[in-house]
Amino acid sequence: MARTSRTPSAYEIITARIIEAIEQGAGPFVMPWHGDGSSRPVNAVSGKAYSGGNAVGLWAEQMLRGYGSPHWATYRQWAARGAQVRKGQRGAPIIFYKPNERAEDDERRSGFVMRSSIVFNLEQVEGGYPDVTTVPAAETLDEVDLFVRLTKARIEHGGTRAYFDPGSDYIAIPDKARFVGSPTSTATECYYSTLLHELVHWTGAEHRLNRTFGERFGDAAYAAEELVAELGAAFLCADLGVTNDPRPDHAAYVASWLKILRSDSRAIFTAASLSTAAVTYLHEKQLPF
Known part of the structure; x- marks a missing residue:
């Protein structure tokens, strides 16, 4: 009897596209999450930014397809706005x-x-769609500096x-004068994107989020932590309007990241979930209580 082919899961499809995007950008160290700092992928109807693995997956799609817009929505959502895919x-x-609830022996199991679901980019849509919700304009670097200071990180x-030195619990970073600009960002933006990367590492300390990887990542745990910091910095850069520049020092991790993703289709979602938790933790530090 001929073996029937198995339909790939959504996890596998998204991970495959992220791998493809990483491979296309690996030469100059450009990852799918390196952009102009304008936005995370965002739902065009609700205005809510996508998070976790969905954000990374849609960044990859934007990179692979050359979309300039970060706005996505389902077919029905576009249709409800008078637009046509x-x-x-x-x-x-x-x-x-x-939420999933089903009755079993007169007890509710939750x-x-x-x-x-399937979403389409604004550039795949035509017709009389109204202006979509946009994310706030990029904030000034002075406000980014305030964001960092309110975390009270040393x-x-x-x-x-x-x-980040976990033993002494501090972040080390060169003086701003040592940072140089690139074709896509200023020296100051390079400084802040680097600082935000290290700040994500800082959140993983035992007395904060106690981020551990256990046996799932094994020898790749260090590379997995770097991936968490990379994604977390990308989310923060998008949130704060800072250009997230490629880091040449991460060329050493690209092979490890690809190995992790190829061996575990849910790994990128695990890393993105941990990144999201780190970003949430840092945003909560901004609250006055």
Whole structure:
């Protein structure tokens, strides 16, 4: 009997597209989440930014397809806005969870069940759609500086390397004068994107989020933590309007990241979930209580 082929899961489809995007950008160290700092992928109807693995997956789609717009919505959502997805357009999958309840022996059993949906980019749509909701304009770097200071992280300037020292619980970063600009960002933006990367590492300390990877990532745990910091910095840069510049020092991790993603289709969602938790933790530090 011939073996029937199995339909790939939404996790596998999204991960495959992220891998493809990473491979296309690996030469100059450009990852799918390196952009102009304008926005995370955002739902065009609700105005809510996508998070976790969905954000990374849609960044990858934007990179692979050359879309300039970060706005996405389902076919029905576009139709409800009076817009029409053009014929022949291929959408991108996203994953979400819905409460799941079923009766069993007169008891209610609750939990969550994974569901997937297909979304289309603004550039795949035509017709009389109204202006879509946009994210706030980029904030000034002075406000980014305030964001960092309100976390109360200990930051030591000097030297030639940026890193988080878990033993002494501080972030080391070179002076701003040591940072140079690139074709896509200023020297100041390079400084802040690096600082935000290290700030995500800072959140993983035992007395904060106690981020551990256990046996799932094994010898790749260090590379997995770097991936968490990369994604977390990308989310923060998008939130704060800072250009997230490629980091050449991460060329050493690209092979490890690809190995992780190829061996575990849910790994990117795990890393993105941990990144989202780190970003949420840092945003909560901004609250006055």
